[in-house]
Amino acid sequence: AATMGGVRLEDLLDLGTEPGEGTERPRTPAYVYDVDAIVQAARDLSAGFEGAPHLVAYAIKANTAGPIVRALGAAGCGAEVVSGGELAVALGAGIPADSILFSGVAKTAREIDQAIGAGDRGIFALQMESVEEIGRAAARARALGRKARVAFRVNPSIEADTHAHVATGHDEAKFGIALADLTAAYEAVDAAEGALELVGIGCHIGSQLTRTDEYLAGARVVLDLAAERRAAGRPLAYLDLGGGYGIDYGAGCPVSPADFARAATRLVAERGFSGTRIVVEPGRALVAPYGVLCASVVMAKRSRGEPARRWLMIDAGMNDLIRPALYGAKHRIEPIDAPPPAAGTAPGYRVVGPVCESSDDFGEHPFADPLPRAVVLRDAGAYGFVMASEYNGRGLPTEIFLAGGRVATIHPSRDAAAWAASRLFG
Numbered sequence: 502a503a504t505m506g507g508v509r510l511e512d513l514l515d516l517g518t519e520p521g522e523g524t525e526r527p528r529t530p531a532y533v534y535d536v537d538a539i540v541q542a543a544r545d546l547s548a549g550f551e552g553a554p555h556l557v558a559y560a561i562k563a564n565t566a567g568p569i570v571r572a573l574g575a576a577g578c579g580a581e582v583v584s585g586g587e588l589a590v591a592l593g594a595g596i597p598a599d600s601i602l603f604s605g606v607a608k609t610a611r612e613i614d615q616a617i618g619a620g621d622r623g624i625f626a627l628q629m630e631s632v633e634e635i636g637r638a639a640a641r642a643r644a645l646g647r648k649a650r651v652a653f654r655v656n657p658s659i660e661a662d663t664h665a666h667v668a669t670g671h672d673e674a675k676f677g678i679a680l681a682d683l684t685a686a687y688e689a690v691d692a693a694e695g696a697l698e699l700v701g702i703g704c705h706i707g708s709q710l711t712r713t714d715e716y717l718a719g720a721r722v723v724l725d726l727a728a729e730r731r732a733a734g735r736p737l738a739y740l741d742l743g744g745g746y747g748i749d750y751g752a753g754c755p756v757s758p759a760d761f762a763r764a765a766t767r768l769v770a771e772r773g774f775s776g777t778r779i780v781v782e783p784g785r786a787l788v789a790p791y792g793v794l795c796a797s798v799v800m801a802k803r804s805r806g807e808p809a810r811r812w813l814m815i816d817a818g819m820n821d822l823i824r825p826a827l828y829g830a831k832h833r834i835e836p837i838d839a840p841p842p843a844a845g846t847a848p849g850y851r852v853v854g855p856v857c858e859s860s861d862d863f864g865e866h867p868f869a870d871p872l873p874r875a876v877v878l879r880d881a882g883a884y885g886f887v888m889a890s891e892y893n894g895r896g897l898p899t900e901i902f903l904a905g906g907r908v909a910t911i912h913p914s915r916d917a918a919a920w921a922a923s924r925l926f927g
């Protein structure tokens with residue numbers, strides 16, 4: 502049977518969708534996370550820096566749940582945030598302001614103020630993604646009477662071999678300051694006369710990278726710029742090499758997050774920057790493998806036409822996990838109460854949800870008879886719940902957090918009546 506953090510998933514949940522089957526257990530669809538494994542992943546990544554000064558700024562967009570952000574903060578991680586909401590979660594979860602980076606191409610003046618005003622001297626750095634934004638940050642710093650630390654997120658013009666929706670470092674992307682605009686960016690910081698301090702330069706070329714070469718190409722661009730600054734007598738406090746470490750969704754991933762860290766640390770040392778702090782911004786790799794989405798099976802459907810088709814209808818839909826619909830992502834799906842069938846021994850079922858969209862489809866997966874009462878969608882700890890919606894009048898899924906081999910926290914789903922009440926306002 503499927504387990505998570507040493508706990509049998511079928512023992513955790515109220516499986517089944519028939520009246521009278523209800524127990525006091527939380528309902529499906531339910532995300533279940535192994536918080537200890539998440540903390541261990543952060544420690545394993547940190548070890549990859551082999552003692553070099555570094556900050557793992559967890560990209561909390563991947564999973565903003567309080568129990569996870571708190572645990573990573575307690576393990577020494579900082580945070581990379583992209584909104585005032587995420588900044589509030591990071592601070593509320595105990596991450597010190599001076600370990601928080603704020604990225605985003607369209608930060609509002611309110612968000613900039615929140616970042617500059619946080620803690621005793623503002624956050625670690627506001628990542629500037631355009632020349633235009635530098636002037637805006639300077640104006641807010643002056644208005645608040647504080648000197649704001651800024652960093653440049655540069656666009657290194659690197660095509661990452663990943664899904665087009667998650668590649669961010671190429672020329673057409675809206676992200677980052679183009680290399681051609683850097684001179685203007687330096688001038689804008691100088692013109693800010695004491696309101697801004699440039700502390701770092703970084704890049705992030707994309708997500709779900711399964712090789713280190715493109716990542717290192719991005720790092721080389723950052724190192725070239727850092728060398729120029731050093732030669733100009735204005736060295737940077739840190740180099741931000743971004744996140745994007747891939748995970749194994751079933752098709753394999755030959756490199757671990759620590760492999761990225763080791764390769765980057767060596768490159769940084771070779772270029773004579775071993776004393777400079779390395780910042781990385783991983784999201785997915787710290788959380789994806791350590792979360793699953795559990796769904797009850799509603800029924801199977803067969804169509805006897807040619808070719809015959811089989812569907813397995815589950816109570817989780819694209820509103821709960823949108824990655825397959827949005828990116829064509831494939832998540833492994835297994836029975837909750839039995840081992841997955843050996844290859845070629847069981848017929849394939851198209852696993853689909855209840856949402857009224859053809860793209861509410863989790864792909865084909867084998868299931869033996871008798872069909873399972875519930876299934877587990879693997880590697881759903883990142884970009885799962887955080888991208889969920891209430892489309893089709895569906896409440897958000899349950900979340901269960903395991904630590905120390907037991908349930909530490911449950912965040913229950915909203916039932917249909919509560920969802921309806923939320924829409925009948927007034």
Ligand code: LLP
Nearest residue numbers: 560705708709744745746782783784785884
């Ligand atoms: N830093 C920046 C500036 C980013 O834009 C991102 C992700 C990260 C760090 C973290 O990347 P990670 O280590 O998680 O790959 N929703 C998509 C992924 C979107 C990634 C957006 N930016 C998915 O489900 O695959």
